[in-house]
Amino acid sequence: xxxxxxxxxxxxxxxxxxxxxxxxxxxxxxxxxxxxxxxxxxxxxxxxxxxxxxxxxxxxxxxxxxxxxxxxx
Amino acid sequence: xxxxxxxxxxxxxxxxxxxxxxxxxxxxxxxxxxxxxxxxxxxxxxxxxxxxxxxxxxxxxxxxxxxxxxxxxxxxxxxxxxxxxxxxxxxxxxxxxxxxxxxxxxxxxxxxxxxxxxxxxxxxxxxxxxxxxxxxxxxxxxxxxxxxxxxxxxxxxxxxxxxxxxxxxxxxxxxxxxxxxxxxxxxxxxxxxxxxxxxxxxxxxxxxxxxxxxxxxxxxxxxxxxxxxxxxxxxxxxxxxxxxxxxxxxxxxxxxxxxxxxxxxxxxxxxxxxxxxxxxxxxxxxxxxxxxxxxxxxxxxxxxxxxxxxxxxxxxxxxxxxxxxxxxxxxxxxxxxxxxxxxxxxxxxxxxxxxxxxxxxxxxxxxxxxxxxxxxxxxxxxxxxxxxxxxxxxxxxxxxxxxxxxxxxxxxxxxxxxxxxxxxxxxxxxxxxxxxxxxxxxxxxxxxxxxxxxxxxxxxxxxxxxxxxxxxxxxxxxxxxxxxxxxxxxxxxxxxxxxxxxxxxxxxxxxxxxxxxxxxxxxxxxxxxxxxxxxxxxxxxxxxxxxxxxxxxxxxxxxxxxxxxxxxxxxxxxxxxxxxxxxxxxxxxxxxxxxxxxxxxxxxxxxxxxxxxxxxxxxxxxxxxxxxxxxxxxxxxxxxxxxxxxxxxxxxxxxxxxxxxxxxxxxxxxxxxxxxxxxxxxxxxxxxxxxxxxxxxxxxx
Ligand SMILES: Nc1nc2c(ncn2[C@@H]2O[C@H](COP(=O)(O)OP(=O)(O)OP(=O)(O)O)[C@@H](O)[C@H]2O)c(=O)[nH]1
Ligand SMILES: [Mg+2]
Numbered sequence: 001x002x003x004x005x006x007x008x009x010x011x012x013x014x015x016x017x018x019x020x021x022x023x024x025x026x027x028x029x030x031x032x033x034x035x036x037x038x039x040x041x042x043x044x045x046x047x048x049x050x051x052x053x054x055x056x057x058x059x060x061x062x063x064x065x066x067x068x069x070x071x072x073x
Numbered sequence: 074x075x076x077x078x079x080x081x082x083x084x085x086x087x088x089x090x091x092x093x094x095x096x097x098x099x100x101x102x103x104x105x106x107x108x109x110x111x112x113x114x115x116x117x118x119x120x121x122x123x124x125x126x127x128x129x130x131x132x133x134x135x136x137x138x139x140x141x142x143x144x145x146x147x148x149x150x151x152x153x154x155x156x157x158x159x160x161x162x163x164x165x166x167x168x169x170x171x172x173x174x175x176x177x178x179x180x181x182x183x184x185x186x187x188x189x190x191x192x193x194x195x196x197x198x199x200x201x202x203x204x205x206x207x208x209x210x211x212x213x214x215x216x217x218x219x220x221x222x223x224x225x226x227x228x229x230x231x232x233x234x235x236x237x238x239x240x241x242x243x244x245x246x247x248x249x250x251x252x253x254x255x256x257x258x259x260x261x262x263x264x265x266x267x268x269x270x271x272x273x274x275x276x277x278x279x280x281x282x283x284x285x286x287x288x289x290x291x292x293x294x295x296x297x298x299x300x301x302x303x304x305x306x307x308x309x310x311x312x313x314x315x316x317x318x319x320x321x322x323x324x325x326x327x328x329x330x331x332x333x334x335x336x337x338x339x340x341x342x343x344x345x346x347x348x349x350x351x352x353x354x355x356x357x358x359x360x361x362x363x364x365x366x367x368x369x370x371x372x373x374x375x376x377x378x379x380x381x382x383x384x385x386x387x388x389x390x391x392x393x394x395x396x397x398x399x400x401x402x403x404x405x406x407x408x409x410x411x412x413x414x415x416x417x418x419x420x421x422x423x424x425x426x427x428x429x430x431x432x433x434x435x436x437x438x439x440x441x442x443x444x445x446x447x448x449x450x451x452x453x454x455x456x457x458x459x460x461x462x463x464x465x466x467x468x469x470x471x472x473x474x475x476x477x478x479x480x481x482x483x484x485x486x487x488x489x490x491x492x493x494x495x496x497x498x499x500x501x502x503x504x505x506x507x508x509x510x511x512x513x514x515x516x517x518x519x520x521x522x523x524x525x526x527x528x529x530x531x532x533x534x535x536x537x538x539x540x541x542x543x544x545x546x547x548x549x550x551x552x553x554x555x556x557x558x559x560x561x562x563x564x565x566x567x568x569x570x571x572x573x574x575x576x577x578x579x580x581x582x583x584x585x586x587x588x589x590x591x592x593x594x595x596x597x598x599x600x601x602x603x604x605x606x607x608x609x610x611x612x613x614x615x616x617x618x619x620x621x622x623x624x625x626x627x628x629x630x631x632x633x634x635x636x637x638x639x640x641x642x643x644x645x646x647x648x649x650x651x652x653x654x655x656x657x658x659x660x661x662x663x664x665x666x667x668x669x670x671x672x673x674x675x676x677x678x679x680x681x682x683x684x685x686x687x688x689x690x691x692x693x694x695x696x697x698x699x700x701x702x703x704x705x706x707x708x709x710x711x712x713x714x715x716x717x718x719x720x721x722x723x724x725x726x727x728x729x730x731x732x733x734x735x736x737x738x739x740x741x742x743x744x745x746x747x748x749x750x751x752x753x754x755x756x757x758x759x760x761x762x763x764x765x766x767x768x769x770x771x772x773x774x
Contacts, residue, residue, distance in 0.1 A: 031168065060450065
């Protein structure tokens with residue numbers, strides 16, 4: 001399952017990230033890495049943008065980026 | 074040592090600029106979102122007889138540069154001359170911040186870590202053992218709070234101490250056992266060969282293991298390379314096997330993440346997870362799927378209501394004050410040229426600009442609150458879907474919002490956009506966000522042509538339609554000039570922070586002072602120039618003719634008529650009148666008389682001059698017969714409603730001021746882009762004004 005289909009409020013663990021090197025590095029520096037726990041905290045009306053939470057960091061990303069992050073509950 | 078040069082490095086929004094402000098009593102821009110500082114700023118001060126020179130740099134998540142402003146930081150670290158690095162970290166987010174810290178350690182520079190936001194860490198129940206962290210990293214770590222001003226002295230002492238003493242590179246960072254094993258193997262080889270290099274051999278070994286290009290190049294030319302290469306290959310195989318991935322970058326990242334996690338768990342007492350923080354509660358309302366956007370729009374609407382409503386209270390007094398000043402000056406100095414240049418030129422022009430100070434203050438207060446509370450990135454989030462549909466990157470929101478204040482910093486903050494196309498696109502539409510300097514024009518015209526209870530709504534409509542127009546333009550540009558793939562959108566959202574009254578006061582009063590300073594210098598000069606250009610050359614012959622006629626005329630009515638006729642003749646044949654008439658054919662279809670045309674032209678230098686020009690050309694004071702001498706009444710009686718609407722639209726769209734145009738050119742990197750911008754905005758402004766004018770005339774408004 002990828003992050004975009006994770007229901008709001010349920011924590012899950014990141015199992016894999018399929019992104020280009022640059023984006024992966026960016027994810028990495030936000031703490032978005034394999035093994036970390038992530039929660040979807042908010043969605044916009046059109047469900048195109050989501051706000052997620054990792055440790056103490058809150059991040060906004062688009063659904064197209066969320067699809068690159070695989071999670072398991 | 075004469076001066077201690079410090080490079081300030083840290084992730085975005087950790088309080089680097091705030092920390093300098095606390096240390097050096099400076100007023101660097103501070104805001105609660107990532108990417109406030111986008112260019113390097115040098116600050117000098119001395120403390121206890123020692124001179125410091127600290128360079129504030131844009132925040133950087135890691136040293137693998139991603140955006141332009143991160144590149145500024147990387148370039149600085151690589152090429153500039155500095156004595157030590159001050160690495161600022163957010164104590165509440167240690168693990169993530171240490172990622173950059175460990176990267177910085179590998180630069181082998183003298184370094185001090187400031188564990189900033191220690192006040193927030195305390196109240197969140199996070200306790201950090203800074204002594205242990207110091208020991209592990211091999212560099213001093215000091216707890217600070219830029220807001221509460223704690224730890225500042227310790228930090229300075231430590232900077233002085235480090236600057237005076239030799240570089241110590243011992244740290245006790247441990248990678249995973251298999252990785253350390255490979256490091257040891259390579260290290261042993263280098264040591265056996267008595268290899269000599271400026272940085273420690275262990276660091277060199279690590280760089281070799283992560284396939285660092287520069288290091289490779291150096292060693293490639295060495296005789297030991299032939300023996301080293303097979304050794305390295307072996308190590309790579311071991312690492313691939315152990316990590317079960319074939320990518321050295323990934324492996325190294327994994328190693329570093331594990332290292333930082335280890336470090337953080339060792340030195341920071343994990344928080345007892347609080348139930349719900351203030352930020353979470355606020356977000357559940359402000360970022361609500363259904364109410365989020367309406368709340369945002371309501372807040373914006375409210376801001377413009379207040380801008381007009383509260384702004385107009387002191388405005389009446391200011392207006393009356395300057396009108397009285399004009400009349401007073403003339404009474405005092407008599408009917409001389411000196412009196413005219415002071416009263417009709419300087420005071421009328423400057424007065425017309427100062428008139429709008431209250432509105433400006435309220436608008437900047439609103440923007441300051443947006444920037445300092447943390448709501449900015451929430452708004453960017455709420456609007457992202459909408460922006461995306463029109464081909465804009467979500468992060469464009471931040472430069473666009475700054476554009477409501479002033480286009481100059483807005484153009485600069487577009488640097489946070491990674492992709493050149495996104496950045497250019499944003500640069501092109503920033504001008505559609507009406508800047509603070511255009512506010513006086515709107516307030517003046519809206520005040521003159523709309524009932525007070527609608528004025529605030531009209532302001533809101535003007536700003537929103539400007540923004541919408543910009544966004545539509547973006548779509549067109551995206552489909553034509555700036556075609557391309559969408560860039561990923563990932564943005565950090567800070568926690569909400571209550572801005573300190575002092576910070577908001579400094580920001581707003583700084584803006585107000587800047588506005589007043591501009592009025593007192595630039596606008597003053599421009600007003601005098603405009604007065605001169607509208608009063609010269611003189612036509613003594615014509616004046617004599619009229620004087621003769623006036624003497625002959627019997628009734629008072631006729632005298633007034635003749636006087637007005639003469640004044641009009643002089644004005645229309647002045648330098649400015651000629652310029653205005655020359656451009657009349659261009660502006661006539663939009664309903665503008667030559668004065669409005671001139672006002673728009675002078676507005677190319679700065680938008681504040683538009684009202685100053687109107688103030689001089691329509692004349693403050695002096696008009697005895699109309700009963701009122703306020704600028705607003707002059708506008709009402711000289712300009713028709715359709716022309717006013719058309720004027721507002723033209724002002725909304727046409728080129729921003731000279732300063733902003735130059736910055737635009739620098740940021741877009743090319744004359745030709747300024748050419749495009751000028752042609753494009755003028756064409757759009759003209760067409761829309763034309764349509765609006767004719768529509769309003771046809772509807773007989
Ligand atoms: N409570 C608390 N807040 C702080 C402290 N230092 C900074 N802040 C707040 O943190 C936010 C970010 O501060 P800045 O100084 O703009 O951060 P920066 O690191 O310069 O950010 P960039 O320029 O974007 O990289 C602001 O809202 C500050 O008021 C601190 O020690 N304690
Ligand atoms: Mg800063």
